[in-house]
Amino acid sequence: MDDEPDVFDILEGILFKEGYQLHYASNGYEVFKFLESSLPDLILLDVMMPDSDGMDICRKIKQIPEWNSIPIIMITALNSKETLAQCLEAGAQDFIGKPVSTLEVRARVRSMLRLKKQHDELEKSRQKLEQLLLLREDMANAVIHDLRNPVVVIGLACELLTLTNLTEKQSQKVNQIAFSAQQLNHQLNSLLLMAKLESAQEVLNPKPVNLSVLLQEVVNEFEAQTLKKAINLTAKIPEAKRLVMVDPDLMKRVLENLLNNAIKFSPTNGYVSIEVEYPVETNTVKVHVRDSGSGVKDELKQSIFEKYEIGQRFEGIAQTGLGLAFCKMVIDAHQGSLSITDNQPQGAIFTLELNAELQFVVAS
Numbered sequence: 001m002d003d004e005p006d007v008f009d010i011l012e013g014i015l016f017k018e019g020y021q022l023h024y025a026s027n028g029y030e031v032f033k034f035l036e037s038s039l040p041d042l043i044l045l046d047v048m049m050p051d052s053d054g055m056d057i058c059r060k061i062k063q064i065p066e067w068n069s070i071p072i073i074m075i076t077a078l079n080s081k082e083t084l085a086q087c088l089e090a091g092a093q094d095f096i097g098k099p100v101s102t103l104e105v106r107a108r109v110r111s112m113l114r115l116k117k118q119h120d121e122l123e124k125s126r127q128k129l130e131q132l133l134l135l136r137e138d139m140a141n142a143v144i145h146d147l148r149n150p151v152v153v154i155g156l157a158c159e160l161l162t163l164t165n166l167t168e169k170q171s172q173k174v175n176q177i178a179f180s181a182q183q184l185n186h187q188l189n190s191l192l193l194m195a196k197l198e199s200a201q202e203v204l205n206p207k208p209v210n211l212s213v214l215l216q217e218v219v220n221e222f223e224a225q226t227l228k229k230a231i232n233l234t235a236k237i238p239e240a241k242r243l244v245m246v247d248p249d250l251m252k253r254v255l256e257n258l259l260n261n262a263i264k265f266s267p268t269n270g271y272v273s274i275e276v277e278y279p280v281e282t283n284t285v286k287v288h289v290r291d292s293g294s295g296v297k298d299e300l301k302q303s304i305f306e307k308y309e310i311g312q313r314f315e316g317i318a319q320t321g322l323g324l325a326f327c328k329m330v331i332d333a334h335q336g337s338l339s340i341t342d343n344q345p346q347g348a349i350f351t352l353e354l355n356a357e358l359q360f361v362v363a364s
Contacts, residue, residue, distance in 0.1 A: 007075070007100070011044060014105045028052040032060075035067055041116050042109065044096075047076040047087070055090040062091035069119055071112040075100070148188050154181040190253075190326045197329045204333060208243040209251065211285050211354075212276050218255045219274065222263060226272070231263055234273040241278035242356040244285050250330045257323045258289045258350050265293035266347070287352040295348045301340050327352075 008024045015022065023040070025031045031045075043061070047054040054074065061067050074087040077098040087095045093115070094108050158178035166174065219235045226233045244251075262272045270292040277286040296304055305328040331338040336354040343349045 043072045058090040204247045206245045210240045212240040232271040236275040262291035266291045289350045292347045
C-alpha cells in the first residue's frame with residue numbers, strides 16, 4: 001500500500017515471480033476498507049500517505065485485535081535512525097528504504113511471511129489445545145456430577161445402618177464411612193461450583209448478611225475439631241456495625257474453608273484466632289483468620305490461590321489444592337478481596353475483605 005502507483009508497479013514487478021498476489025490502496029480510507037473484507041498475510045505500508053501519516057495508520061491497524069497479527073513492513077525514503085525507530089514504535093515489524101532494492105524486498109518479504117506462517121501455525125495449535133482442554137474440563141465435570149449419586153447412596157446407607165443393632169466398633173466404622181462420604185460430597189460440590197464460577201454460570205443469591213452472626217455459627221461447628229486437636233481457638237466477634245450483601249451459603253463455606261485450613265495446618269496444642277473487623281475509615285467488613293502453622297513462602301503467596309496448587313506438602317495432612325481456590329473465586333465473584341500475610345512469630349494470616357451496603361448499616 002503506497003502513495004505512488006509507480007512504486008507499487010516496482011514492488012509488483014519484484015514480487016510477481018514469487019507468486020504473490022498484491023492489492024493496491026492509495027490512501028488510508030482504502031487501507032481500512034480493504035482490511036474490513038480481507039486479511040492479507042503482509043502489509044507493505046508507505047510512511048508518507050496522501051491523506052494521513054503512514055505510521056498513524058500502522059498504529060491504528062495494530063490496535064485492532066483481528067488485524068494485530070498481520071506483519072507490516074514500512075517503506076520510507078527517510079532512513080535516519082530516528083525514523084526507523086518511530087516505525088518500530090508504531091508497531092511495524094520491519095522497514096525497507098527507498099529506492100527499493102530487489103534483493104532486499106524479496107528477502108524481507110520472505111522473512112515476514114515465514115514469521116506469519118509460524119504465528120498462524122502456533123495460533124491453530126493454541127486453539128486446538130484450548131478446545132481439548134475445554135473438552136477435558138467438560139468430561140471431568142460430567143464425571144464429578146455422576147459421582148455425587150453413589151456418594152449420596154453411601155451416606156443414606158450409613159444412616160440406615162445406624163438404625164440397626166450395631167456393636168460399638170461397628171458403629172464407629174459406620175460413622176467414619178458417613179463422615180468420609182460427607183467430605184467427598186463436599187469436595188465434589190466445590191468442584192462443580194468452581195466450574196460454574198469459572199464459566200459465569202453460577203448465579204449468586206445475595207442477601208444482607210450479619211457476618212458476625214454467620215462467623216459465630218461457623219466457630220461453633222468447629223468446637224469438636226479444636227478439642228480433638230487441642231487447638232486454642234480464639235474468636236473476636238464484635239456486634240455487627242454494618243451488613244454485607246453476599247450469598248450466605250457460599251460465604252459460610254468460605255469461612256468454613258479458611259477456619260478448617262487454619263486448624264489443619266496448626267500443630268497440636270497450637271492456636272488459631274478469627275476476628276471480624278468493622279473499620280471506621282472504610283465502608284467494609286474484614287475477617288482475619290490467623291494460624292500457628294509453618295506459614296506460606298513469599299513466592300507462593302499468589303499461586304496458592306490457584307486450583308490444585310498446594311504450595312508446600314505436609315506429611316499426614318490431606319491437601320487437594322481446591323479449598324483456597326474455591327474461596328478466592330467466591331470472594332472475587334462478590335467483588336471482594338482475599339489476601340495472605342505472615343503471622344508472628346509464625347504462621348499465616350488470611351484476610352477477607354468485603355464491601356458493605358450503606359443502606360444496611362446496623363444501628364448501635
